[in-house]
Amino acid sequence: MIDTGKAFCAANNQFMNGIRDLAQYSSKDVLVENSLMKFSETLQEMTNYHTILFDQTQRSIKAQLQTFVKEDIRKFKDAKKQFEKVSEEKENALVKNAQVQRNKQHEVEEATNILTATRKCFRHIALDYVLQMNVLQSKRRSEILKSMLSFMYAHLTFFHQGYDLFSELGPYMKDLGAQLDRLAVDAAKEKRDMEQKHSTIQQKDFSSDDTKLEYNVDAANGIVMEGYLFKRASNAFKTWNRKKPDHIRRWFSIQNNQLVYQKKFKDNPTVVVEDLRLCTVKHCEDIERRFCFEVVSPTKSCMLQADSEKLRQAWIKAVQTSIATAYREKGDESEKQEKKCFPSAGSLEPGSESKEKLLKGESALQRVQCIAGNASCCDCGLADPRWASINLGITLCIECSGIHRSLGVHFSKVRSLTLDTWEPELLKLMCELGNDVINRIYEAKVEKMGVKKPQSSSQRQEKEAYIRAKYVERKFVARHLASVSLPEDGASAVPQHQEEKRHSSSERSPQADKHGATSPKVRSNDSGIQQSADDSREHLASTISANSLYEPEGEKQEASVLCDSKQLPPGLQLYRAAYKKNLPDMAEALAHGAEVNWVNIAENKSTPLIQAVLGGSLVTCEFLLQNGANVNHRDVKGRGPLHHATVLGHTGQVCLFLKRGANQHATDEEGKDPLSIAVEAANADIVTLLRLAKMNEEMRESEGLCGQPGDEIYQDIFRDFSQMASNNPEKLNRFQQSDSQKS
Template sequence: MTVKLDFEECLKDSPRFRAEIEVVQNDVSELETRLDKLVKQCQAMLEAGRVYCQTSKSFVSGLRELGHQLSTDSMMEECLDKFSKKLSVIFDAQGEVIETIQKSVRTKLQTFVKEDVRKFKDVRKEFERSSETLEGALARNAQAPRGKLHEVEEATNALLNARKSFRSGALDYVLEINVFEAKKKADILFAMLSLLESQAQFFQQGHQSLSELDQYCQKLNEEHTQFVLNSAREKRDMEQRHAAIKKKDMSYDESILDFNADAANGIAMDGYLYKRASNAFKTWSRRWFSIQKNQLVYQKKFKDQPTVVVEDLRLCTVKPSAENERRFCFEVVSPSKCCLLQADSEREQQAWITAVQNSIASAFQERREDAHSPRSRCTSVSMSSLEKGGGGIGDQENEGCKALEEIQAISGNKQCCDCGEPGPDWASINLGITLCIVCSGIHRSLGVHFSKVRSLTLDTWEPELIKLMCELGNSVINRIYEARIDEITIKKPHPSSPRGDKESWIRSKYVEKKFIQKLPETGKSNLVRRSSARRTRATTQDRNAQRPPLKPKPTRATLPRLTGLSPSDILKNNSSAHKDWEEDEEEDLSGLHPGALLYRSAALQNFPVMADALAHGADVNWVNVGEDSSTPLIQAVSVNALAACEFLLQNGANVNQADSNGRGPLHHATILGHTGLVCLFLKRGADYNARDKNDKDPITIAVDNANADIVTLLRIAKMNKEMREMDGAFGQSGDETYQDIFRDFSHMASNNPEKLRRRSADPKP
């Protein structure tokens, strides 16, 4: 005999369990109605002997209805159908039934209704009472403010007691349901068999008709005996299992959560979460959430159509939320919206965050083979560009393919930077490295202050980002972050290593920085050359014009040092810096403070040294008081280093930090006429209304310098912001014209900078 409800499912208290409970309750209610009706009909036979035949037909009709109600059980349906037909023949011929026989039927069924059904109802009421108590305790626990510890403690204790009481009641209820289902067949069959056996003895005229059922009745007797034995054995087993489960500690506050990406029903994980509404009231509602088919969905009842929260998990990210007053909150952020959710405990919060992250990785893994080939990647990039308002189809495809080929061509970029898996499809844009799908998920979990992850096949890449990626590469970064790998006993993971090993390695490498080389001591030589990656790129690409030689400014003589070199030494170095850096001219930067090292290398456009300085804790917004409070970003502006500026911005440089003259990077780029940098800073949120000590904003400076391109960019950016402010909260990020103009300037600044040297005698309208 099959168990009606499982004990484990009742502890989970899922919508499926609630739905099954509702079905059982409806069945019992309907069964009670049918049995009550049958008992009354039997009583009517005893009280109205004169109308016995008519009442008997009604009774037979009741048997047929009971058979229909038990149609899910073919044996019971067949039994009741055959009995009702035979009884109908007998009742047509016989108008009287022995009262004692009918009493046996009435008494058995009436006892079942009054005792078993009533006991079932009592247990159900206790279950519903504990369920309501649990709902109230969950609500109070969720509403408890994190700052009031006594309220939190009271709510937690109340929740523990309510959950313990509920699970105890649920187990009792499931046991009663299973016992009731097992006993139901035995009691009904017993009543029917008693009736038919008595009928055979006392009705001579119906003997021939009933004798046809002898074999069938014999079979039913055997089955009934087996039912009784099975029912007793199963009752004993269920009581033992019930007692064993009840001995377990049911005061724990975590639900049974288990992430399974390969689940047969397609549901990777499910459970209850609180969801904050997006309306003005910001109300919280408890819903049953599940991860299925690469989507995050929820529903209130089991039969409800699931509501989709995230259409495609590949387009979202998940992170804890500490800004809300409620505890255990986390956010699922997608391009279209942000959904704030709350778990019942910290463990459940972390379990859901991990499950969503694993689902994101699984979703990308499913599409990996389709997007693995260079042709597929180029198509993805070109289609993304077109959807965002890009240029012609041919131009976008050529640029996308060329960009991906450039990034892959950099030394070491054809294997994952951290585990060595070939054909990486992801990149960290602030580190300048390529990653596999597993390592990219781990990098994403570190946070954007450590690593900003992008897809090489699904995201659109701006030209300055491509230029930055080509300046660094896996080999360069690994020489920095794995400089002491031979001295450490930790083994670097390989492609087939477990995810836990990879995560431990990546955290040790980028967060704890266990493998970087210590800064050079005083007196030791540290000759810095121009980026070898840029030399390689210059020789492998077909360009019409080479980058002009870098001539560091000779006035930077006040860099603070940890030890060693004097200002006169730096001036001496600066006097020799007018030589062509393409010929590997060297400059001694030994002993520099990390911030000063970043400052100096930004002016020299030496990306490995910049990355090394950041790895050693350099402040990306470090201020050189001796040079008008200039910053590394302003130094990169002074030599028109587009990729260096992008590198600093991606690593957290403040685009609006001004020097002692009140001039920020946008002011300096405007004064020097670096149109590409002006375009970059405006895209990164630079303030075009900021004024320097001479009370001049960038627009005024551009007009004074007669730079038509910069004036155009600044005025378009200002006009676009004003239009967005007029549109209010629903304003767009920029119209197509604005985006097209800035995209064109970005492409020219990265690929054809000579086109941005145009000047006009009168740019004023």
């Protein structure tokens, strides 16, 4: 009974735990939760009382009766055994006494003495045995009645405690019963109302859907609009999953200036558009499905389908309104940040300590914005621009960046200064140019023509017209090169002193007649060029020097030479500037219509990109590539930019060209590809890069069309070489220096 009672208490405890769990699941219903918790506490008290009852039962009945059985009855059994033994001995003495012959007097006396002693012992033991029987009987009655009386008192206490406990709970149970009666009445009334509504809905005509969805940009929870939409797959096949429509139907919402969706209720939201200001929305009538619309962002597009035409119109209007709201909110935030981060223009003067400090900082935004003029948008003047055109070298606000994207990548390549990853050579390219430099080129005739430059508050149409006239039509570029003609053979009508200087520069160029046979003088000069390019202050000084080119009064000899170079045809100007590493002059040549792949027939059909390689500047190569230079164009000797960079040992340029898709299998007129040239020159770094690129290419080919774009280790190694080429070029010249010392 005690063991079963303990199992009963354990089951009751499990039952209490279940009630508590049910109360937690009903946490949103205060009445249910409070009632269940109160009942569970009361029942738990009853279970505790029951446990106490079984403990008292064990002490009162089990312990006492076990003591009676184990001790008192054992003593009685011992006395009984002794009595039976003495009785047997007495019987034996009587038998022996009867068997003795009367003529044997000695034996008769001995048998009589034994019988007398045995009888005496028997009477003593018998009396003790009877005593033990009487004591046991008396104790048996006492122990049993005492145990049962204690057990009954324990039961009395148990039920008395239970009665008191439930007496206290009685008023609460009575109130709860009254509430349940009211709930039953309310439930019956609600049931009748629902049945009436159901009957009304059944009689309603749904032939025309009159659903009206409204959006709220000022919603308290921040959700402008939400609902289910079908989403087309974003893979290469662009399919709708017809077998499992639940795989493409998602819960979309517009919140926090973002478009997000969830697959399931508890899943984390997946962001479709990071910033609504970067996207646009449009109807899609040219696909097989109805009610479709497309949300287009700079990096991807998302095709969505609503359930009806009214739903589609509501979503499109909600997205458009959210875009407009995001512009207003971000505009106010930008003004506050501009006042906080850029209190005055004096702190951004060229050569200042704060500018130099920012130039060496970790943030791409800080490094680019510290250049003169970059603290405001190049086209509308809005403060704190977060976007940049990497082929023009300018910073842009969010709205102007969207307009630049619409021009096409052949005019402007837009990248975020905060969201995208920036290669070191791109950052240095941005630091070499800047808004002031580019505006002096592309806005040279704005004031003369009386054109009003749009402001940050101007309409988008006005900004778009101005930007298109500025960069596509180039209406405001000073056309001072129109009178200069270029002979068909590529040699320009250049003053003789400049022509001689060009030939002397060509003779001094570090291009060897044989692969790997470069002079020590040229190698050390190349190392010096890269060391100079690594210094941030040199970049700053270069930018300042570039800005001074457009000042009417130049006193330096270099400025006068460059001013003379402006009389060159655009193609030749770009060609010369590429070798001199003068990015502002190159940008001006491109603005005047220079062909980025212009071929100088007079100098072995060399291109500006090849001249940039010979000049030893990684940033110049990056600028030309960003503006569409052909990385695989070869000169009259069959050597492309990759060949020349390999011959000269320019590891950073080799890395750049391989990343831009240079053909490493192309051979020159001697039948040598870049890898064989690097092996002959014993340049371990370039050999490593070329072999890695070849291995990666073979891996992609083996994986087929669906293969990965490249091995991660390969990408990491090329990233490390790019960082070193931009920040520590002297480390990549260790082989050239050792060759120089040997020679």
